[in-house]
Amino acid sequence: MRSPVATAIAIGFGLIVLIGYFIPADSEKLQNILTIRSILIGWAVVLAAVAALVGVFNMLFVNIKHMVAKRNPDRYGFVLVLAFLVTFVAGLWLGPGNSDYQKAVLAVQIPVEGALMGLVAITLTVAGLRLAQRRKTLMAGVFAVSAVVFLLLASGLLGMLSDFPVIGFIQRLPIAGGRGILLGIALGSLTAGLRVLLAADRPYTG
Amino acid sequence: MNWLSSIIGLLIVLAAAGMILGFSLPIARRTKRTFRYIPAMQRLRRALGLAVEDGSRLHVSLGKASIFSPTNASALVGLATLERIAQMSSVSDRPPVATSGDGTLSILSQDTMRAAYRIANAPELFDVERGRLAGPTPLSYIAGTLPVIRDERVSTNVLVGNFGPEVALLAEASDQQDAFTLGASDSLAAQAVLYASSEETLIGEELFALPAYLQAGPTHQASLRAQDILRWAVVGLIVLAVLLSFLGIVL
Numbered sequence: 001m002r003s004p005v006a007t008a009i010a011i012g013f014g015l016i017v018l019i020g021y022f023i024p025a026d027s028e029k030l031q032n033i034l035t036i037r038s039i040l041i042g043w044a045v046v047l048a049a050v051a052a053l054v055g056v057f058n059m060l061f062v063n064i065k066h067m068v069a070k071r072n073p074d075r076y077g078f079v080l081v082l083a084f085l086v087t088f089v090a091g092l093w094l095g096p097g098n099s100d101y102q103k104a105v106l107a108v109q110i111p112v113e114g115a116l117m118g119l120v121a122i123t124l125t126v127a128g129l130r131l132a133q134r135r136k137t138l139m140a141g142v143f144a145v146s147a148v149v150f151l152l153l154a155s156g157l158l159g160m161l162s163d164f165p166v167i168g169f170i171q172r173l174p175i176a177g178g179r180g181i182l183l184g185i186a187l188g189s190l191t192a193g194l195r196v197l198l199a200a201d202r203p204y205t206g
Numbered sequence: 207m208n209w210l211s212s213i214i215g216l217l218i219v220l221a222a223a224g225m226i227l228g229f230s231l232p233i234a235r236r237t238k239r240t241f242r243y244i245p246a247m248q249r250l251r252r253a254l255g256l257a258v259e260d261g262s263r264l265h266v267s268l269g270k271a272s273i274f275s276p277t278n279a280s281a282l283v284g285l286a287t288l289e290r291i292a293q294m295s296s297v298s299d300r301p302p303v304a305t306s307g308d309g310t311l312s313i314l315s316q317d318t319m320r321a322a323y324r325i326a327n328a329p330e331l332f333d334v335e336r337g338r339l340a341g342p343t344p345l346s347y348i349a350g351t352l353p354v355i356r357d358e359r360v361s362t363n364v365l366v367g368n369f370g371p372e373v374a375l376l377a378e379a380s381d382q383q384d385a386f387t388l389g390a391s392d393s394l395a396a397q398a399v400l401y402a403s404s405e406e407t408l409i410g411e412e413l414f415a416l417p418a419y420l421q422a423g424p425t426h427q428a429s430l431r432a433q434d435i436l437r438w439a440v441v442g443l444i445v446l447a448v449l450l451s452f453l454g455i456v457l
Contacts, residue, residue, distance in 0.1 A: 018219070021215070022213075022215055022216045023212065024208055024209060024212060044274055045274070047310075048273075048274050048309070048310050051309040051310040051312075051313050052308070052309030052310070052342060053309065054309060054313060055308070055310070055312040055313060055339035055342070056309065056339065056342060058312060058334070058338065058339055059312075059338060059339045059340070059341070059350070062335050062338055065335070072357070074353065074357070109343075112345075113343075113345045116345045116348065116349065116375070117345070117372070119375060120371060120372050120374055120375060123374045123375055123378045123403070124371065124374050124399060124402065124403070126378075127374060127377070127378065127399075127402040127403035128402055131402050134405070143401060143402075147398075178394050180410075181394060181397070181409070181410040181411075182394070183437075183440055184410040184411030184437065185279075185392045185410060185411055185413070185414075187411060187433050187436045187437055187440070188279065188283075188392075188411040188413065188414030188433055189279030189280075189392070189414075190218075190219070190222055190436070191222060191226065191414065191429040191430075191432055191433050191436075192279040192282045192283055192414055192429075193279060193282070194219070194222055194223050194226055194429070195226070195282075195286075195425060195426070195429055196282060197223070198226060198227065198425065200226075200230075200423065200425030200426070200429075201282060201285070201286050202321070203282065203285040203286075203289075203314045203317065203318050204314065204317050204318075204321075
């Protein structure tokens, strides 16, 4: 059984924040609720920052454990631990706002992330080519043809055809499709949030 | 936001909550209802069973959405899915592992697994290492998750949450290990990428049906019914707005 106190706190705070969304900012009578809501959101931001720190230390300890494991030790974990310690100590020493510190961190982070994005591009190209092999359905065919058609249209190569009304219609199709999917996701998000407020979903033990 | 839009918004929320509560009541559950056949869900259930049988590991990747961000609903679905998967695999030799790209989400994943094992009367199975922050930025999260897929004898990867196009690297790594991959995201870009690169993909609101298909409880099934009714209401309103627009009436 999960803690009823934690559940009550989650529901109570959740309801106050939710009600706050429906109160216009210029409402004078219900200003108290808006004030409580902004205080609660402020607390949540502080908790999120602490949670991020706890998560980072958890990541560090898991990597140290894997690094010194007797069976199949993860040798690359050493790079992560060393990089973390150097960055963390330098951040504490110089302060996170120091421009030299930021330059040094970004000088490593941007090339590494750039390389990963390059890998993503190659992986996506290969995945696109293998789509016909992986999925032999009508839907996959429609997906592949749509991707090629809309890429061509969005590239501007067919700019001379833009005067035709049908081209404008086709260019708007992905927006309509995307909105349809997003409407479904919005409804799903609503019910997922309500499940937490109704204590049906409790991602906490208390 | 003015009072009219506030009241309409509040009514929609109250209607959805009322439907979820109403459909959860035992009287509303007397009539047996069957779910629409979604091949991805069937394959996931089969993959979960096989992973438990052959003692391989299940990996649930929860995405990078902060629980305080507007995209947190997918993270909540991921946590509900993780809880159900942890319960279903509590007899397995290798308990599931969860990775995430946000500190709060990693703490919640640990707490979710702790609760799942407590409910399954196996609290000793809980290990704080099984709910990991793989990396605090989108790409470091992907980089931190790749070794889990590669090194931990994972046979099933469930990628459920908020991802960017970089999720293709996870699907590709899973494919290289001959592992089953189910991808589900609230991001349009990630859905397109997962459709091309993973074995099975959930499109649109199918993501939110995942816990219900894993029999997470009557409330999940009730919320699925409420979601269907709300969808038909939205369809009706759109058709009505189109008809009114044709007639020259602008609201």
